[in-house]
Amino acid sequence: MAMPAITEKEKEKEIEKENKTGALDIIFRSQHRSLKALLNRASKCSSKLLNSSDGGTSNELIDCLSAFANSVVARCSKILQIPTQELQQRFETELPESVKQPSSYAKNFLEFCSYLALFQLSRTPDYLSKKEFRRLSYDVMLAWEAPDAESESLTKETTSGSNQQSEDEDGWSLFYSSSTKTAVQVDEEKTVGPEAFARIAPACAAVADIITVHNLFEALTSSSGHRLHFLIYDKYLRSLDKVIKSAKNASGPTLFSNLQLVEGEIILDIDGTVPTQPVLQHVGISAWPGELLYVAERRLTLTNYALYFESLGVGLYDKASRYDLATDMKQVIKPELTGPLGARLFDKAVMYKSTSVSEPVYLEFPEFKGNSRRDYWLDICIEILNVHKFIRKYNLREVQQSEALARAILGIFRHRAVREAFRIYLSQYKSLLAFNLAESLPGGDLISEALYKCLSLLNTSAIQDDVPVSSSAEQNLKIFPVSLFTLSRHGLILQKEIVMNGEAIFPVGDVWVGETNPLEMAVKQSIWHKGKAEAAQATVDQVKVEGIDTNVAVMKELLFPVIVCAERLLLLASWEDPLKSTVFLLLTGFVIIRGWMRHFNKGKPLEAFRVTPPPHRSAVELLLALQDGISQIEGIIQSGNIILLKIRAILFAMLPQATDTVSFLLVFMALILAFCPIKYITILILVEAFTRQMPLRKDSSDRLVRRVREWWIRIPAAPVQLIKTDSKKKKK
Secondary structure, eight states: OHHHHHHHHHHHHHHHHHHHHHHHHHHHHHHHHHHHHHHHHHHHHHHHHHHHOOTTOOOOOOTTSOHHHHHHHHHHHHHHTOOHHHHHHHHHHHSOGGGOOTTTHHHHHHHHHHHHHHHHHTTSTTGGGOHHHHHHHHHHHHHHHSOSHHHHHHHHHHHHHHHHHHHHHHGGGGGTSOHHHHHHHHTTTOEEOHHHHHHHGGGSTTTOOTTTHHHHHHHHTTTTTTOEEHHHHHHHHHHHHHHHHHHHHHTOTTTTGGGOOOTTOOEEEEESOSTTSOOEEEETTEEESTTOTTSSOEEEEEESSEEEEEEBOSSSBOOOEEEESSSOSOOEEEEEEEOGGGOOOEEEEEEEEOTTSSSOEEEEOOOSSOOHHHHHHHHHHHHHHHHHHHHHHHTOOHHHHHHHHHHHHHHHHHHHHHHHHHOOOOOGGGOSOHHHHHHHSTTHHHHHHHHHHHHHTBOGGGSSSSOOOOOHHHHTTOBOOHHHHHHHHTTOOSOHHHHTTOOOSSOOSSOBTTBOOHHHHHHHHHHHHHHHHHHHHHHHHHHOOOSHHHHHHHHHHHTHHHHHHHHHHHHHHTTSSHHHHHHHHHHHHHHIIIIISOOSSOSOOOOOOOOOOOOOOOHHHHHHHHHHHHHHHHHHHHHHHHHHHHHHHHHTTSSHHHHHHHHHHHHHHHHHHHHSOHHHHHHHHHHHHHTTTSTTTHHHHHHHHHHHHHHHHTSOOOOOOOOOOOHHHHHO
């Protein structure tokens, strides 16, 4: 009878354990659900409070809108102090019929109200630091994805299924994750997609640029499944607000009196003020000053016109060296390797070369790991250089010039904010800098042309009080300088006379209600070609090999057909087969007799070839020059290999369209050579080469060269396989 008693006790203990673990599981699940319910209840209460305290405006629900979209419109109505019925009436009367179709009515009306409200909020200087602006702009994106009742019900069905699965799978992970992941798990259905972000975010020029808005969304959602959560969006806006305020504080007169800034020159960023992160300047192969790389810190300052370098004297900074970025001085800015006594050891420097300096200047950014500081400064310096090239190319003046500069400045601020908040590295095709992106994207010149057309429509008369929302035709005639207006609101003045003319109630900028402007269309077309260019560039990166001997081996294999042809020519010259050698000799003689080879110097004595020897160099300088020459030869061989691999890819039709294009071109050239005399072809080539830079042909020639370069970039490189030889076989 003792054995059954023991088993019953054991069963009771097991039941107690199961009850304890089950109770813990229930507690954690209930806390998870209660946290979700608490957040949902808070959002509902906030919307009710906003609807109830409308400040004297009577708002009624609009039938075609969803419940959440109605709450967003009510909040916009409260901000504008205009009833929703009046907003709807203005939408009906002032906008064209194309944006009032039943299929897109709810979404376009939401855009209409949100653009007005966001612009009204952005008229205050510190709007980025206010929670109302951050929350409203995000809620507008949420409502844009589900503007009517049908779309709202569909989103609820899809999110409810995913939420049920996450509740079953997450379990204890909620209590061991970070704060950001926890919020995503609790309220994961409230996320924004790329289309909504690209449609709403550019309505505020400080938040996003229509040229780079897709890249900005990818940067913010790189770790969240390409869906934007409010916590990440809020962190980005806080970082952007911090960056803009630091730029405003940096422009103080007492701190930078020795820079001698001109009117309208704004300080964009400063580096080298922290002793652990100095900036070193090299001129030629020696460091500045002298060869002591470790003395005192240096300060580097970038403005919208130039780059300033200040060396530290006794307690104060010496007079700054100014490196111009605005004037056309044939500037070249690129990454470079530096080191002690000019040795090319560390890939952490930026080279600046122009006609204003006698020899290249190297700015080094020492850091223990990586070269992110150098890459950041390289990008923002090239952005300022590119925006001034854009201004000179299209001969922009006054408001147009200031708006282009303001767009570049805001892009640098956004780039810096994302870098400081998320530590993200962006490739050339995913840059947040508009003018750099236009230079690197396939078809980026179309973006520049569309931007120029928008800037040419800028009208300073649009900056006046009580400007109503115009129709589509009037939008094309009056474009508002939104970037310039945004900078002035943050205390960064580019043109004082423009700011003092007044303020507009509604901005007509990059985004239009229910329509796609030409700039946005050009961006979408370039993004469509970006995928092919990235894929081709990936193949180029794969076939790049290090070492001169390896590159020479690859080139020998690629030039094998040429080597075979040379060997056959030597075989013909050896007369081992007399018949073949005779035929070849007769054909070659016929070509020469027909005048393909002429003698220009008949019997005259050959004058000596005059060469100016280089200046005398020390042994160290000769070794450094030899090292530099070897690295350049390696780069030339590497580039030659890539060209040969791309030609191989064309010959073997890796990209059939490119192969067809080359085939048609070769046939066309063969027909010209067959039917046109060689002297006419020579004259045609001469005229074409010497008239490329004529004013009448310069734009078309540059466009043709760019199209050929973009076509060449999209061609992938043929794969290369390096086969290592067995060392044991070599010994045998």
